[in-house]
Amino acid sequence: TGSHTNTEIVDGRLKLSSGQTSGTYTSEIFDANDPNQWNTLTWQGAVPNLTANSVVNESGWVNSTGYPLSGFDSSWSGITLTALYDSTNNSQIELGDATVNSLGVVTNAASNEWGNVLISYDYNTPFNASLSFQVRSCLTSDCSNASFASADLTDMSILGQWFQYQASFSSSNSSISPLLENVVINSSLGIVSVTISEPNGTKSSQTGIPINFAVTGLNLNCWYNLDNGENVTLADCSDSSFNAPDDGNYVFNLYANNSLGAFDHQSSTFSVDTPAPSSSSEEESSITGEVTSEFVETVKLTAGEIQSLTMNPGETKQLSWNVKNVWTFPLQECNFESIGSFYSWISYTENKTLDAGEEHTFNFDISVPAETEVGEYNLGVTxxxxxxxxxxxxxVEVVEKTLEFELINVQRVSDSQVEVVYSLKELSGSEQNVELKFSLFDADNIIVSEATETKTLSANLVEEFETLISIDESLVGELILSIDLNSEVYSSFVQEGITIGAPVGGFAIFGEDGFIGTGGGIILIIVVFALVTVLFVARTMRKSGKTLKDVFNNLEGFFDNFKLRFKKPQW
Known part of the structure; x- marks a missing residue:
């Protein structure tokens, strides 16, 4: 598709129409569906430019049948043969009246023998030709708002949803034309890249902290924030400065995008440590001998470390972080959130007031996006x-998943044992020896029991296993079950909240779902029957004044009627 002016397509190649020395081809209008950056235009074809007496060597065949010269173009004309050379016999061939016809076949040569020859010939008429391009990007689908213009085809960097090119052909010889076979246009959302040089390190002042960075791209917007707080725009994507709210550790996040939606984000970490101010009283103290005081920052919070972990693309795991208020006053409105370049992997936030001396555990999930590449990623919480x-x-080390663990059931099976039922699926295609460490943690995150087992898992198979964990008889309530998995090629862990009930004592009559089972039913009938019998004996003795022996003599006949065997007590 497209429009032609003095051009045509012959044998799949675009060229000047017969007898024309100039012409254009205007392409269709290409739609990227969204605002786009058009980067490069590459093309394939040929532009012949020959001067008079320019010698060209072609390999071909000379024989009675006549084969065309290799690479011959029917648009070439005015060819005079100057030499024939038999490369097979290493000898010159007489020209005679040899000519080249319109099909590129050498005819009337003095030699008619078969053989590969090297042919030299001249173009009698000099000529030159050209093929050039102009392009335009458009804001409307008909491109009526833009004109064609020359551009560096290797780096056009023009923006717009629509694009069109125009190829211009020219030749000084109406029998010779440039040839265009194909055109390839490359586009993208554009390149956006940011690199931070400041802030970093430790700053001695909370004010005037510099922002220095390098940014690459077109039509850019830039902004930043501290610890994922309020965004601040950087005018013209230029360097700037800011003030920190207090001493402490910070994460500086810098963002840039273009009008097409391309985006880049970088982070840096820095700290602010303002030195204690010196006072004139301190200077005077060396003279007067007065006692001065030195400011010492009070530690208000302590926090545990978070161990690095291994995860798979698309996987979610739960982590815990313990923080304690060691100050003598409550700390109100404390905000928990994620920090760093990959803060979006942790979506959990919490607002908490910590009383004096209170320790709190923040439980949060880490979700690795399914498209994440294998590698190490820095995450953080604050x-x-x-x-x-x-x-x-x-x-967080993201690795290829070669083993799949599924927790099926956890239940207390006796006073001193918990049974864990689980399955393992081998994904690597090779046998794996898997070591599993089972740990039970109480509400204070203290290990109350552990068990370790090693399982051999065949390639590409799913197998189900059971593991018994010894526990104290008094252990009940909500616990955390942690399972660490390690093989030759894979490491991971799983955490699940579980509830352990109290040991069940006595004689169970009821079966599953609260219904009486067969054995339970028989036991229940015997118990009820025995109670009825005892009541019957007591009532008979009270009314008749009979002895217990007399009552059992009467009962023996009663039971015989029901075909039951009843043994009298031996008095």
Whole structure:
């Protein structure tokens, strides 16, 4: 598709129409469906440019049948043969009246023998030709708002949803034309890249902290925030500065995008540590001998570390982080949130007031996006309270999943044992020896029991296993079950919240779902019958004044009527 002016397509190649020395081809209008950056235009074809007496060598055949010259183009004309050379016999062939016809076949050569020859010939008429391109990107589907213009086809970098090119052909010889076989257009959302040089390290002042960065791209917008807080726009994507709210550790996040939606984001970490101010009283103390005091920052929060972990693309795991208020006053409005370049992997937030001496565990999920590539990723969480805060950084190593663990059931099977039923699926295609460590944690995150087992898993199979964990008889309530898996090629862990009930004592009559089973039914009948019998004996003795022996003599006949064997007591 497209429109032609003095051009035509012959044998799949675009060229000047017969007898024409100039012409154009205007392409169809290409639609990217969204705003786009058009980057490069590459083409394939040929533009012959020959001068008079320019010698060209072609390999061909000379024989009675006549084969065309290799690479011959029917648009070439005015060819005079100057030499024939038999490359097979290494000898010159007489020209005679040899000519080249319209099919590129050498005719009337003095030699008619078969053989591969090297042919030299001249173009009598000099000529030159050209093939050039102009392009335009458009904001409307008919491109009526834009004109064609020349561009560097290797780096056009023009924006717009629609694109069109125009190829211009020219030749000084109406029998010779440039040839265009195909055109390839490359486009993208554009390139956006940011690199941070400041802030980093430790700053001694909370004010005037510099923002220095390099950014690449067209039609850019830039902005930043501290610890994923309020976004601040950077005018013209230029360097700037800001003030920190307090001393402490910070994550600086810098963002840039273009009008097409291409985006880049980088983070840096820095800290602010303002030195204690010196006062004139301190200087005077060396002279007067007065006692001065030195400011020492009060530690208000302590926090545990978060161990690095291994995860798979598309996997979600739960982690815990313990933080304690060691100050003598409550810390109100403490905000828990994620930090770092991959903060979106942790979506959990919490607002918490920590009383004096209170320790709190923040439980949060990490979700690795399914398209994440294998590698190490830095993540972090922070708790920001008025006047203080704590952060913890850790590494998530994303690996290819070669083993799948599924927890099927956990139940107490006796006073001192918990049974864990689970399955393992081998995904790597090779046998794996898997070591599993089962740990039970109480509400204070203290290990109350452990068990370790090793299983051999055949390639590409799913197998179900059972493991018994010894526990104290008094252990009841909500616990955390953690399973660490390690093989030659894979490591992972699973955490699940479970509830352990109290040991069941006595004689169970009821079966599953609360219904009486066969054995339970028989036991229930015997118990009820015995109770009725005891009541019957007691009532008979009270009314008749008979002895217990007399009553049992009467009962023996009663039971015989029901074909039951009843043995009298031996008095």
């Amino acid at each position: 708790l920001k309270c008025p006047g203080t805060g704590k952060s913890a950084l850790f590494i």
